[in-house]
Amino acid sequence: MGKTRQAEHQAFLAWLIAQVVEYQVDAVIIAGDIFDTGTPPSYAREMYNEFIGDLHDVGAKLVILGGNHDSVAVLGESKNILSRLSTIVIPSVAETIDQQLIVLENRQGQPAALLCGIPFIRARDVMQSVAGQNAQEKQLTLQEAILNHYQKLFQLAEAKRSELGSPLPIIATGHLTTVGASASESVREIYVGSLEAFPTAAFPPADYIALGHIHRPQKVGGLDHIRYCGSPIPLSFDEIGKPKEVLLVELNEQGLKEITPLLVPCFQPLVTIKGNLTELERQIAEVAKLGTPATPVWLEVTVKGDDYLSDLQPRIEAICEQFPVEVLRIRRDRSESVARLQAFDKETLSELTTLDVFEKRLAQEELDPETLEQLHVRYRSVIERLHGDVQ
Ligand SMILES: [Mn+2]
Numbered sequence: 001m002g003k004t005r006q007a008e009h010q011a012f013l014a015w016l017i018a019q020v021v022e023y024q025v026d027a028v029i030i031a032g033d034i035f036d037t038g039t040p041p042s043y044a045r046e047m048y049n050e051f052i053g054d055l056h057d058v059g060a061k062l063v064i065l066g067g068n069h070d071s072v073a074v075l076g077e078s079k080n081i082l083s084r085l086s087t088i089v090i091p092s093v094a095e096t097i098d099q100q101l102i103v104l105e106n107r108q109g110q111p112a113a114l115l116c117g118i119p120f121i122r123a124r125d126v127m128q129s130v131a132g133q134n135a136q137e138k139q140l141t142l143q144e145a146i147l148n149h150y151q152k153l154f155q156l157a158e159a160k161r162s163e164l165g166s167p168l169p170i171i172a173t174g175h176l177t178t179v180g181a182s183a184s185e186s187v188r189e190i191y192v193g194s195l196e197a198f199p200t201a202a203f204p205p206a207d208y209i210a211l212g213h214i215h216r217p218q219k220v221g222g223l224d225h226i227r228y229c230g231s232p233i234p235l236s237f238d239e240i241g242k243p244k245e246v247l248l249v250e251l252n253e254q255g256l257k258e259i260t261p262l263l264v265p266c267f268q269p270l271v272t273i274k275g276n277l278t279e280l281e282r283q284i285a286e287v288a289k290l291g292t293p294a295t296p297v298w299l300e301v302t303v304k305g306d307d308y309l310s311d312l313q314p315r316i317e318a319i320c321e322q323f324p325v326e327v328l329r330i331r332r333d334r335s336e337s338v339a340r341l342q343a344f345d346k347e348t349l350s351e352l353t354t355l356d357v358f359e360k361r362l363a364q365e366e367l368d369p370e371t372l373e374q375l376h377v378r379y380r381s382v383i384e385r386l387h388g389d390v391q
Pocket of ligand 1: 032033067068069175212213214
């Protein structure tokens, strides 16, 4: 919506470094996506480089795993130089699987955990195309290949643990959509039920599995040790309302000890309000208290009742004038289309991603968060199946 998120990301990274210092964190794992595009702008790469240097200075290791949005080449280009700054980069499935097994050391330089570093897995990385397979068979073959990749790396980790002769906990990572599934079903049965997502029951018995890809923090299938920590800042108005977090995970020789969510402070207030013009006037005055002239509240407004008016935008702008608020989007309740903001007039389809278009369409529906989430998961999996990537 024409807004940069640079300041929020910068504030988040500074906050994250402070947490690493406060809790004397041994290692930070980022389960992708690192960037939201394969060609990140210079300012974003600079921020990435600065963060790596700062984290190295405070004595923590860093593990970076590529996501579906990341370019394997972009992450890979600085892999070797970053290894000198206690950073391990795994942009994609490695040529030999042992390159994805990492012995994570603590601050004292002692082996403290084994990491099965699994990035976003592309079909071409793990399977060969078989002629005559339909889409469903292809998807099943891919799911089985992903399962094999996890199992193989986990077995390697177990072998390494025996070799080192100390009971190190095993951590695995992933960048994919998962669904909870009962462990009693056979893997094939589970897959046939839900081909679009990887079933939690198919993960190996690691002590902790750190997942990326889904924006909302969540446990998977009710399991405490398989978690998405979610995105560090809300990436759309429908992500507000639930705090953002990173997960502080403590492991010892007995395995998983404790998981503590650390709530990310709100660096940019985002608010969505709904009502007729009189109600909106009152609500705007109220939410304006969250903003300052330097950091105005970003607002999504849904007009109800008065939504037949053709001059909604100037009316709402007039209400907002005296407050530290900025309207990013005006919607008409139950109307066919999102009311046009000036910025929107300039927006063309080529500037939007497939997902943006889908989200804009969803924004016109009144759906409960659970249905929205399910639609997101399904839509993403369709796109992924088509492109091997979410664009
Ligand atoms: Mn992703």
